[in-house]
Amino acid sequence: MPLSAKNWIVETEWLAEHLHAPDLIILDGSWHLPTENRDPKAEYNEAHIPGAMFFDIDDLSDEKSPLPHMLPSTVKFASRMKKMGVGDGMRIVVYDADGIYSAARVWWTFRAMGHNDVAVLNGGLKKWKAEGRPLDDGPQIKRSERHYTPLQNTELIRDLDDMRALLRSGAEQIIDARSPGRFAGTEPEPREGLRGGHIPGSRNVHYADMLNPDGTFKTRDELAKAFTAAGVDIHKPAVTTCGSGVTAAIVSLGLAVLGHVNVPVYDGSWAEWGQDNGLPVETGPASASAAA
Numbered sequence: 001m002p003l004s005a006k007n008w009i010v011e012t013e014w015l016a017e018h019l020h021a022p023d024l025i026i027l028d029g030s031w032h033l034p035t036e037n038r039d040p041k042a043e044y045n046e047a048h049i050p051g052a053m054f055f056d057i058d059d060l061s062d063e064k065s066p067l068p069h070m071l072p073s074t075v076k077f078a079s080r081m082k083k084m085g086v087g088d089g090m091r092i093v094v095y096d097a098d099g100i101y102s103a104a105r106v107w108w109t110f111r112a113m114g115h116n117d118v119a120v121l122n123g124g125l126k127k128w129k130a131e132g133r134p135l136d137d138g139p140q141i142k143r144s145e146r147h148y149t150p151l152q153n154t155e156l157i158r159d160l161d162d163m164r165a166l167l168r169s170g171a172e173q174i175i176d177a178r179s180p181g182r183f184a185g186t187e188p189e190p191r192e193g194l195r196g197g198h199i200p201g202s203r204n205v206h207y208a209d210m211l212n213p214d215g216t217f218k219t220r221d222e223l224a225k226a227f228t229a230a231g232v233d234i235h236k237p238a239v240t241t242c243g244s245g246v247t248a249a250i251v252s253l254g255l256a257v258l259g260h261v262n263v264p265v266y267d268g269s270w271a272e273w274g275q276d277n278g279l280p281v282e283t284g285p286a287s288a289s290a291a292a
Contacts, residue, residue: 008107008256009217010093010119012128019050025086026052028125029106030096031069031246035190043097046137049128053084053140055094055106057246067271068191068244069105071157074150077113087146095121095128099215104249108265114151120253123216130214156252158239158266163273166239167200167280173232174202177242177251178270185283190243194274197283199241204286205230207242207250223254231286234258241266241273 018024028048030040044054060080061069072080086092092110096103103120110118121128129135158166166172176198181187183204185196198204209226212218218226227234234255240248245267252263266273273279 007116008119008253009122011122012131012133015049015093015121015128016133021091023090025090025092027055027092027094027106028052028096029055029057029094029103030098030125031057031102031105033190033243040097045139047125047129047135048137048140049095049125050134050136051141052095052136053143057102057105057109060109067268070245070267071109071112074113074152077109078148078150081148081150082145085143085146086148088149090117090146092118093121094118095124097125099124099126100211100217100250100253101215102246104253105246108156108249108252112153112156112265114149114153123214126215155262156264158264160268160272163199163239163241163266164279170201171237172264173236173238174199174266175227175230175232175238175240175248175251176202176204177207177240177247178204179206179208180204180285182243182270184285185281189270189274191271193276194270195276195281197274197281198270198286199273200280200282202241202282202286203230203232205232205251207247210250210254217254217257220258223258227255227258234260239264239266241269243269244271245269 026049028044032038032040041054057069060072062072094103094106107118107120176183183198205226210218210223240251242248245265248265248269252265255263
């Protein structure tokens with residue numbers, strides 16, 4: 001599948017027409033912040049797009065890491081995909097309950113594992129329901145196992161050492177997807193024990209500013225304006241970050257829609273950097289800290 005902007009988003013009309021395509025895999029990648037007290041698997045069992053399977057972001061992660069839902073090993077990912085019946089050469093469409101939210105993390109995960117034939121449903125289950133489209137309930141249907149070959153794409157992943165080096169080199173812009181209050185350090189973090197503020201030199205593009213009220217992406221022109229207003233040069237290399245690597249993927253997806261297809265995510269994000277670990281932190285708005 002060629003890497004171009006049109007590949008990353010599909011509309012509800014398209015999915016409705018292709019629901020029963022034999023090479024199509026539909027995944028419900030819903031996930032919620034711990035403070036929301038929601039159970040995405042239970043919500044999936046109550047209502048999901050017909051034929052969809054549940055992609056558990058927390059379960060499909062590195063169980064050895066103390067950080068939340070870090071990327072799993074390629075071995076673990078391949079094993080789980082095989083058991084789910086997700087195989088090589090399949091088209092994947094991911095959605096979530098809130099429009100475009102955690103589905104972007106699943107999109108990035110597949111791409112980080114070398115699978116580029118993956119797209120996000122514009123507006124997700126929220127828009128699908130609003131349009132009165134069909135829904136199923138109950139547990140997912142068992143599929144036949146399929147062979148899955150992972151090939152980790154390290155260009156799309158940044159770790160702590162990468163971010164430390166980036167502070168010295170300035171080779172990539174750092175774009176933080178959290179709310180302005182969390183970025184500035186004036187709002188508390190949803191996870192206990194984390195400092196307030198942001199990585200020095202970061203720019204702040206709140207993921208919510210990229211979305212319409214119905215959970216769909218804004219137009220390409222509006223997306224570009226959101227980055228420009230935050231002081232981001234979309235023609236230069238960048239890396240995205242957030243609280244735990246979920247909403248950062250929305251920003252990377254937005255940049256992919258604009259044609260910048262290989263924007264990496266700092267997987268540990270603020271859950272790692274924001275600990276009391278001696279790493280530098282700045283507070284206040286981006287204009288007070290980031291170079292133009």
